[in-house]
Amino acid sequence: MKRGLALVLAAALLAGCSEAAQVEGQAFVVSLALDQGEEGGMTVSIQYPSYGGKVGDEDKSDYLISSASGADFASAMYALNAAVPRTVNLTQIKSLIVSETLASAGGFPGLLREIKLSGRINGEAYLVVTAGSARDFMAQQKPLIGLRLSDTIVTAMKRYGQLGGIPQTTVSETFYAANSFYEDPVAILAATAEEETPAPGKSAEDAEAGQLARSGENRDEYFGAALFRGGVMAGKLSGGETQLLNLVRGDGESMPMKLGGATLFVSRRGPLNAVIDLSGEAPRIDVAFVVAVEAASGGFDENLALSELTAGLNDLTALCQRLAVDPFGYGRRAAARFATIGDWLAYGWRSRFPRAAVVYSLTLRRTGV
Numbered sequence: 001m002k003r004g005l006a007l008v009l010a011a012a013l014l015a016g017c018s019e020a021a022q023v024e025g026q027a028f029v030v031s032l033a034l035d036q037g038e039e040g041g042m043t044v045s046i047q048y049p050s051y052g053g054k055v056g057d058e059d060k061s062d063y064l065i066s067s068a069s070g071a072d073f074a075s076a077m078y079a080l081n082a083a084v085p086r087t088v089n090l091t092q093i094k095s096l097i098v099s100e101t102l103a104s105a106g107g108f109p110g111l112l113r114e115i116k117l118s119g120r121i122n123g124e125a126y127l128v129v130t131a132g133s134a135r136d137f138m139a140q141q142k143p144l145i146g147l148r149l150s151d152t153i154v155t156a157m158k159r160y161g162q163l164g165g166i167p168q169t170t171v172s173e174t175f176y177a178a179n180s181f182y183e184d185p186v187a188i189l190a191a192t193a194e195e196e197t198p199a200p201g202k203s204a205e206d207a208e209a210g211q212l213a214r215s216g217e218n219r220d221e222y223f224g225a226a227l228f229r230g231g232v233m234a235g236k237l238s239g240g241e242t243q244l245l246n247l248v249r250g251d252g253e254s255m256p257m258k259l260g261g262a263t264l265f266v267s268r269r270g271p272l273n274a275v276i277d278l279s280g281e282a283p284r285i286d287v288a289f290v291v292a293v294e295a296a297s298g299g300f301d302e303n304l305a306l307s308e309l310t311a312g313l314n315d316l317t318a319l320c321q322r323l324a325v326d327p328f329g330y331g332r333r334a335a336a337r338f339a340t341i342g343d344w345l346a347y348g349w350r351s352r353f354p355r356a357a358v359v360y361s362l363t364l365r366r367t368g369v
Contacts, residue, residue: 027086030063030150031141033097033134036105043069044076045135046088047149063149065139073114090121094153096171097190098127099134100233109178109231116175123172126157129226129233130190137192140220156222164246164255165223165239178231181341182332184325186245189224189236227325235323244316247291248272248328256296260304263296269365276334278347282355285330294368306364313360321354
């Protein structure tokens with residue numbers, strides 16, 4: 001079957017019609033997982049409530065996983081619809097899970113565009129990049145007692161977001177940032193851990209998903225961020241580096257951080273002031289903001305905490321510059337200095353940002369005393 005016809009049929013099946021559009025005739029997908037095929041194709045997997053689930057009692061029902069493969073997304077979705085005896089409905093999904101291999105492939109920007117602009121997918125779904133198989137990661141998802149799986153995913157993401165160890169990014173946000181002239185997107189980094197993971201020999205904040213020292217049945221870990229350049233995954237951030245990125249971006253609430261030997265709750269207060277000088281060959285960016293810090297217990301050395309925060313931001317910025325990625329939004333601020341998009345593109349921010357001098361000036365404000 002030709003690709004054009006497959007696209008039309010897949011869209012029709014995703015949208016549903018006549019009797020198939022009735023609620024009982026649809027498979028409302030909770031999570032969608034995408035893996036790259038062995039020979040360049042694609043495998044699409046979905047997780048959805050079983051036919052035996054009762055309304056209001058979904059947490060006690062099983063969840064089914066169905067998969068299908070094809071030469072591309074449209075072909076795989078068409079095969080999936082043919083295999084599942086209900087219309088596949090993506091309007092309610094809570095997470096789009098993509099394997100790191102697929103996210104790092106050159107065709108990922110086009111795939112994300114196809115997914116976002118077709119199939120009525122829920123753009124507010126979290127975008128998750130996982131090491132290993134996306135289908136296997138999805139299969140580990142289980143509902144918490146008293147909650148549906150969809151609610152469990154949202155609850156978990158909000159909790160991880162409060163800790164600051166992941167970015168709170170959605171499919172829509174990543175798609176629009178990937179197609180922007182001004183910024184680079186990030187996504188949630190995840191991995192399936194072993195049943196018992198030994199200590200990796202480094203602190204928890206320096207770990208990525210799958211590296212945390214832990215044991216227990218919950219093997220899915222969300223920790224860190226996937227960085228994108230030109231819509232393709234270009235690198236990773238640890239949980240601690242993601243906390244610092246969230247601090248600059250003003251995302252999230254007060255988050256626990258290890259600073260100066262103490263556990264502190266840290267958040268950004270007020271706006272971020274970025275003064276950008278474009279007069280030289282390489283830009284200079286002077287960044288200033290207020291950091292609110294509260295000790296979890298006992299006291300702490302303010303100067304030491306401030307020094308460690310600044311050093312961490314310098315290291316994070318240097319890492320992103322080596323990868324030629326600007327997840328901070330500095331490019332968007334610099335673009336405001338140009339009269340037209342053409343002038344902005346001619347300046348060549350993406351080639352100049354890696355050489356930029358970025359200087360952080362933080363003011364610490366103690367709270368909770």
